[in-house]
Amino acid sequence: MSKSPLPSRAKIVIIGGGVGGTSVAFHLAELGEKDVILLDRNELTSGSTFHSAGLVGQLRADPTLTKMNMHSVDLYRRLQKTDTPPSWRECGSIKLATTPERMEEIRRQIGWARTFNLDLKEISPKEAQELFPLMDLEGVIGASYLASDGQVDPSQLAMAMAAGARAGGVQIFTHTRVLSIQTEKGRVKSVTTDKGVIECEVIVNCGGMYAPSIARMVDVRVPIVPMSHQYLITDNFMDPNAPLLPSLRDPDSLIYFRQEVQGLLMGGYERNSKAWSADYQNFDDIPANFNNQLLGEDWDRFEEIAVNSQRRVPKMSEIGVKSFINGPEGFTPDNEFCLGESEVGGFFVAAGFCAHGIAGAGGIGKVVAEWVVAGEPTMDLWHMDIKRFGASYRSPDFTLKRISENYEAYYDIHYPGEERQSARPGKKSPAYDWHAANTAVFGEKSSWERVNYYANHESDDALKPYGWAGKHWSSAVAAEHRATRENAGLFDESSFAKAVVSGAQAPDFLNWVCANDVVKGVGRTVYTQALNTRGGIESDYTVTQTGETEFFIITGTAFSTHDFGWLEKQKREGGFTDVTIKVVTEEFACFALMGPKARTILSKATDYDLSHTNFPFMHSREINIDGTKVRATRLTYVGELGWEIYAPVADGKKVWEALIAAGAGEGLIPCGYRAIESLRLEKGYRAWAGEINTETNPYEAGLGFAISKKKDKFIGKDALDTAKQSRKLVAMTFDDIRQVPLGNEPVRINGSVVGRVKSGGQGYTINKAIGYAYLPLEHTTPGTSVDVEFFGTWATGVICAEPLFDPDNSKIRL
Numbered sequence: 001m002s003k004s005p006l007p008s009r010a011k012i013v014i015i016g017g018g019v020g021g022t023s024v025a026f027h028l029a030e031l032g033e034k035d036v037i038l039l040d041r042n043e044l045t046s047g048s049t050f051h052s053a054g055l056v057g058q059l060r061a062d063p064t065l066t067k068m069n070m071h072s073v074d075l076y077r078r079l080q081k082t083d084t085p086p087s088w089r090e091c092g093s094i095k096l097a098t099t100p101e102r103m104e105e106i107r108r109q110i111g112w113a114r115t116f117n118l119d120l121k122e123i124s125p126k127e128a129q130e131l132f133p134l135m136d137l138e139g140v141i142g143a144s145y146l147a148s149d150g151q152v153d154p155s156q157l158a159m160a161m162a163a164g165a166r167a168g169g170v171q172i173f174t175h176t177r178v179l180s181i182q183t184e185k186g187r188v189k190s191v192t193t194d195k196g197v198i199e200c201e202v203i204v205n206c207g208g209m210y211a212p213s214i215a216r217m218v219d220v221r222v223p224i225v226p227m228s229h230q231y232l233i234t235d236n237f238m239d240p241n242a243p244l245l246p247s248l249r250d251p252d253s254l255i256y257f258r259q260e261v262q263g264l265l266m267g268g269y270e271r272n273s274k275a276w277s278a279d280y281q282n283f284d285d286i287p288a289n290f291n292n293q294l295l296g297e298d299w300d301r302f303e304e305i306a307v308n309s310q311r312r313v314p315k316m317s318e319i320g321v322k323s324f325i326n327g328p329e330g331f332t333p334d335n336e337f338c339l340g341e342s343e344v345g346g347f348f349v350a351a352g353f354c355a356h357g358i359a360g361a362g363g364i365g366k367v368v369a370e371w372v373v374a375g376e377p378t379m380d381l382w383h384m385d386i387k388r389f390g391a392s393y394r395s396p397d398f399t400l401k402r403i404s405e406n407y408e409a410y411y412d413i414h415y416p417g418e419e420r421q422s423a424r425p426g427k428k429s430p431a432y433d434w435h436a437a438n439t440a441v442f443g444e445k446s447s448w449e450r451v452n453y454y455a456n457h458e459s460d461d462a463l464k465p466y467g468w469a470g471k472h473w474s475s476a477v478a479a480e481h482r483a484t485r486e487n488a489g490l491f492d493e494s495s496f497a498k499a500v501v502s503g504a505q506a507p508d509f510l511n512w513v514c515a516n517d518v519v520k521g522v523g524r525t526v527y528t529q530a531l532n533t534r535g536g537i538e539s540d541y542t543v544t545q546t547g548e549t550e551f552f553i554i555t556g557t558a559f560s561t562h563d564f565g566w567l568e569k570q571k572r573e574g575g576f577t578d579v580t581i582k583v584v585t586e587e588f589a590c591f592a593l594m595g596p597k598a599r600t601i602l603s604k605a606t607d608y609d610l611s612h613t614n615f616p617f618m619h620s621r622e623i624n625i626d627g628t629k630v631r632a633t634r635l636t637y638v639g640e641l642g643w644e645i646y647a648p649v650a651d652g653k654k655v656w657e658a659l660i661a662a663g664a665g666e667g668l669i670p671c672g673y674r675a676i677e678s679l680r681l682e683k684g685y686r687a688w689a690g691e692i693n694t695e696t697n698p699y700e701a702g703l704g705f706a707i708s709k710k711k712d713k714f715i716g717k718d719a720l721d722t723a724k725q726s727r728k729l730v731a732m733t734f735d736d737i738r739q740v741p742l743g744n745e746p747v748r749i750n751g752s753v754v755g756r757v758k759s760g761g762q763g764y765t766i767n768k769a770i771g772y773a774y775l776p777l778e779h780t781t782p783g784t785s786v787d788v789e790f791f792g793t794w795a796t797g798v799i800c801a802e803p804l805f806d807p808d809n810s811k812i813r814l
């Protein structure tokens with residue numbers, strides 16, 4: 001490690017010398033960043049890294065993560081040829097299925113692995129046993145095999161990446177503890193260590209399970225909890241000349257194996273998880289001297305895993321145990337990494353690797369280094385972005401409950417529409433009790449309780465989708481969809497994230513950050529996207545001008561931290577000192593009244609003139625409902641005539657009940673979020689994190705109509721003006737409404753895979769199943785026949801002109 005004195009200045013300071021920090025350093029050096037320092041309070045690898053099991057699997061539940069892990073494998077192969085090889089062994093890996101559901105999962109994974117050219121293949125139980133002869137096949141009905149998976153020595157891996165970083169100019173200082181971090185005008189300014197102060201522009205917190213305590217130095221919340229994770233290593237018993245066994249995962253038995261010298265390493269995910277030192281106050285504070293240390297053996301908790309392992313590999317009951325490892329590892333509430341720039345400018349986090357940090361390190365280092373250099377993510381990293389965590393994760397109790405639930409279900413099959421059970425009920429709409437009393441079935445988003453559907457609308461299962469899409473399906477959704485199209489539906493959308501942007505510079509600021517012209521006069525509402533500098537869609541929302549210098553912004557429930565945090569960043573970096581962004585989510589309820597009878601119904605609840613001439617589409621007014629002043633905005637996310645009504649929370653329940661009463665005799669029914677999803681898919685309205693994200697540009701997403709032609713400057717305009725469109729989002733339909741794509745399925749045209757499904761659902765008005773996919777331009781002509789792979793079998797659909805419902809918008813502009 002560096003013998004030179006600690007510099008007093010560096011552009012970038014990385015805190016933490018595990019696989020995370022060394023990989024970020026390595027990739028920053030590869031990008032040509034010379035002025036980088038890495039600090040560790042102890043030795044490199046002395047946190048979680050040194051006691052890792054070292055399995056490297058590439059296939060994850062998310063395409064981006066899979067691509068990142070594929071980069072890891074490429075990198076480890078490359079490092080193996082250097083002077084500091086990390087002991088990369090490409091032994092392959094097997095995953096077993098002992099239930100039909102697991103086999104479906106395997107077939108689904110094989111389908112979408114095909115879209116990355118990842119050579120995952122189905123093998124028979126016998127073939128699996130030939131590859132891993134120690135295995136007993138009891139209960140095994142099938143398996144998959146990925147030849148390019150492998151294993152690596154975690155400490156050597158960190159050392160190899162550190163060597164590469166050093167060769168690229170990074171200076172590494174061990175036994176240098178960060179004690180505090182200083183900020184100025186919302187940005188990092190310096191770090192104070194026990195060896196001196198370093199002024200810097202960027203800090204990357206690669207502190208693993210220590211990351212929350214480092215982040216507290218700048219009052220940033222990193223919801224990571226150290227969880228105990230255990231494995232054992234047996235005595236040697238195998239022929240030293242035999243080829244290396246592939247890794248073996250038997251998720252139905254909660255266990256994994258890999259060969260370790262001539263013995264086996266075996267670990268798993270216990271059903272009774274245990275956080276380390278969880279006292280609900282300071283549970284993520286790690287003792288100052290906890291480096292190169294393990295936790296005490298906890299055989300009681302490991303018993304189920306040990307018993308299962310003996311059933312799968314009978315030899316396990318004969319051979320002795322050489323060592324038993326209980327090591328803490330940082331887990332996040334959804335088992336995804338915690339990456340990216342926090343609300344403090346220049347303070348990045350790359351931590352919370354949830355026991356797949358060795359597999360992920362190469363890819364994590366790459367995307368975080370690119371993010372630091374570009375100032376924005378270079379691919380769609382939403383599922384890993386620190387900004388996906390809402391305010392509820394500030395609570396240690398909430399965070400721990402979520403993490404425990406996830407840890408214990410790590411190996412479970414997660415079906416679409418599955419809901420979290422822990423730490424509920426969370427935040428409630430003022431009409432929550434009404435919903436509960438009226439058979440609402442609630443889901444949860446960003447800790448808000450939201451109505452999925454009302455059980456009393458259920459009928460029969462004639463439309464129930466095949467396979468996974470049918471697992472959490474309800475016939476009530478079709479009834480609510482139809483009621484909205486035929487009469488009217490009332491939706492409680494109180495969880496929408498809401499902010500007021502005001503100040504003398506607010507109009508200029510918003511027209512700089514938004515791609516549409518959002519300053520159209522008081523009372524006008526505009527749908528807009530905010531773009532990144534590459535022209536990708538960073539977020540999308542509606543902006544209502546409520547005063548000369550005041551605007552009301554509405555975005556999705558889960559996007560508050562992300563979208564409003566991004567606005568704060570642009571405000572800071574753009575020098576807009578006279579702009580205030582105030583989050584008001586919990587001050588207003590929101591009820592959406594949608595459907596052909598919406599005007600008739602709302603007219604019964606207000607004396608305001610709701611005629612089309614007096615209250616046109618995309619306009620917003622203050623009106624009275626049952627004595628309460630509310631904001632009514634005429635827009636729609638379901639493709640019908642309708643209003644979103646924003647009422648003060650205190651009067652929310654009263655307003656809800658007044659609207660329900662006004663709908664009596666008009667066919668109005670209360671409806672849930674599942675119906676919104678079906679209605680908006682049919683109408684072709686895009687969802688951020690669904691069909692659109694930071695990697696998609698508005699033109700290819702079919703959203704060019706929302707790009708202002710009149711403005712000559714806004715973020716992302718230059719990139720958009722020069723972008724060459726090579727692909728387009730298309731709608732595909734399937735005549736059998738029960739054949740529902742879930743997302744990520746490969747799409748084939750004339751026998752070649754040309755894309756993967758982004759999203760899918762049922763369209764109850766058009767009576768077809770719907771899927772959306774980005775396809776190369778030459779394949780996007782309506783009428784083109786497409787094949788989509790559903791769990792190993794191909795079904796034929798057709799590309800259709802959009803929108804699938806009401807193409808001339810006649811329903812909306814009544």
Ligand SMILES: Cc1cc2nc3c(=O)[nH]c(=O)nc-3n(C[C@H](O)[C@H](O)[C@H](O)COP(=O)(O)OP(=O)(O)OC[C@H]3O[C@@H](n4cnc5c(N)ncnc54)[C@H](O)[C@@H]3O)c2cc1C
Binds near residue numbers: 018042048051053055
């Ligand atoms: C038992 C076990 C088995 C595992 N098996 C696998 C596996 O098979 N495959 C896989 O992919 N993953 C596995 N993992 C996960 C993997 O080991 C981790 O995800 C990874 O090592 C985390 O690396 P990191 O760099 O984020 O954190 P760490 O390795 O913990 O590094 C963080 C560093 O930050 C330093 N630090 C903290 N505070 C400060 C400060 N104030 N100033 C300076 N430095 C500081 C610490 O000293 C430490 O060195 C396993 C984990 C465990 C516990």
